Amino acid sequence: MSSPAAHSLEEVADGIFAYLHPTGGWGWSNAGLVVGGRDSAMIDTLYDQPLTQGFLDVLAPLTAHSPISTLVNTHANGDHCYGNGLVALPGVEVISSVASAKEMDELPPSAMAGLLSVADQLGPELGDYLHRAFGSFEFLGNELSPPTSTFSGFRSIDIDGRVVELHELGPAHTTGDTVAFVPDASVLFAGDLLFIQGTPIVWAGPISNWLSACAWMCALQPKVIVPGHGPLTxxxxxxxxxxxxxxxxxxxxxxxxxxxxxxxxxxxxxxxxxxxxxxxxxxxxxxxxxxxxxxxxxxxxxxxxxxxxxxxxxxxxxxxx
Ligand SMILES: [Zn+2]
Structure with a gap:
């Protein structure tokens, strides 16, 4: 399927990369890579396997020297985890919050494939909308690889000497929203707690908790912020x-x-x-x-x-x- 525009890889700090989509609309999410010594951590996969394979291909020169040892899913929405199957190879730890792991079970790729298969029966207005929003992605035949390791609240991971902090700030956008922060470079991967130039979606709420998450991010004062959708902010x-x-x-x-x-x-x-x-x-x-x-x-x-x-x-x- 065709993309409305292509992702691009940007090195936002030494050894930290953001894979950014220029439009950031439905399903067009960002992801990232943190290189530490001879290992790397991927932050989120993309909405389907072809998109995620494209990301892996772009990363190949980096991951040849520092293979991916850890995959972090910031939350359960498919545009951040449906590509897991290509990354979750033996020996790769896949991490999410407990709440996100539970929520991933509730909407597998097959459910999206099913929704699209009946979209035309839902009336022209809704059918067209669903095809426009989700019709560019390949959900059929994709099995979700769930997290192999879960945490609640806070976890620090060590990527061959480089610390990545995982802070669970949900429920807000979804039930288990997590941000990933690299303290040595002051880079924050915010997941879908930030949509930039796109409208945030409050699937879970409460909004008061999302506002607390925004206040937390402001207090952190990161140098670089990679949102879940849209440009660096x-x-x-x-x-x-x-x-x-x-x-x-x-x-x-x-x-x-x-x-x-x-x-x-x-x-x-x-x-x-x-x-x-x-x-x-x-x-x-x-x-x-x-x-x-x-x-x-x-x-x-x-x-x-x-x-x-x-x-x-x-x-x-x-x-x-
Ligand atoms: Zn998203």
Whole structure:
């Protein structure tokens, strides 16, 4: 399948590489490599095996001298772990948080293949949306290689003399979000706690915890930040994500308090984002998921909308832009 644009490899500090996708939209994630002595740690794989193979091919001159001994999955979304099978060779430790490992079991590549196979039966608007978002990736025949080692809270790993710290800051974007920090170079791989020039998705929440994660990243003051999607960023990028999350939470609470339905609140809040800094961000319709996640905290006993119906709301919102 064709990519809308190609990843590129950038050395962001001595022996630390970011594999960046220029658009960062649905499934077009970033990944990384930390070289330490005669070993390397990969930070995340990509959404399918061909993309991950492309990453491995680009890395080959580096990993010939410093083979990958460790793979870190920052969280459970497939665009950060569905390529694991190509990397998780015998002797390679695959690490995630306990919560992420559990969540990976819940949405294997076969589930995405199944969703795409019925997309055309879900109506033209939703069908087109799903094909646009996910149709470029190869989910069929891909078995997920799960983590072989899990942790909760904090773990420090040693890549042949180079320390990489894993800090679990979720639940926020997903249940077990983890960031990887290389202290000797002050480089932070933030996973999907940061979408830059793209709209963050609050699958798990609560937003208060994601805001705490943003505050934690600001206090860390890393020199270089590699987001899960979008270009390299700095603390201004972290603050922009925090502003968006606060605007969503405050906006939903106000509209819920005013007696709006969830759907009405979504459309109304979306309109209020016109001509703001958020209106230029990609995949803006993800707001529908974010509103539903906050709404669930306000009405915890109400039935939650199923994900396919939420995607129908996304497709409908997207038709406005
Ligand atoms: Zn992602």
């Amino acid at each position: 700095d603390l201004d990028g972290v603050r922009a994500v925090a502003r968006y999350l606060s605007a969503v939470e405050d906006g939903v609470i106000a509209r819920h308090g005013a007696g709006m339905t969830r759907i009405k609140a979504t459309v109304d809040l979306d309109l209020s984002f016109d001509q703001t800094e958020f209106s230029e961000w990609g995949d803006r319709e993800r707001l529908a998921i974010n509103v539903a996640t906050v709404w669930a905290t306000l009405e915890p006993t109400a039935a939650q909308p199923p994900v396919p119906s939420l995607f129908g709301e996304l497709a409908s919102l997207a038709s406005r832009y």
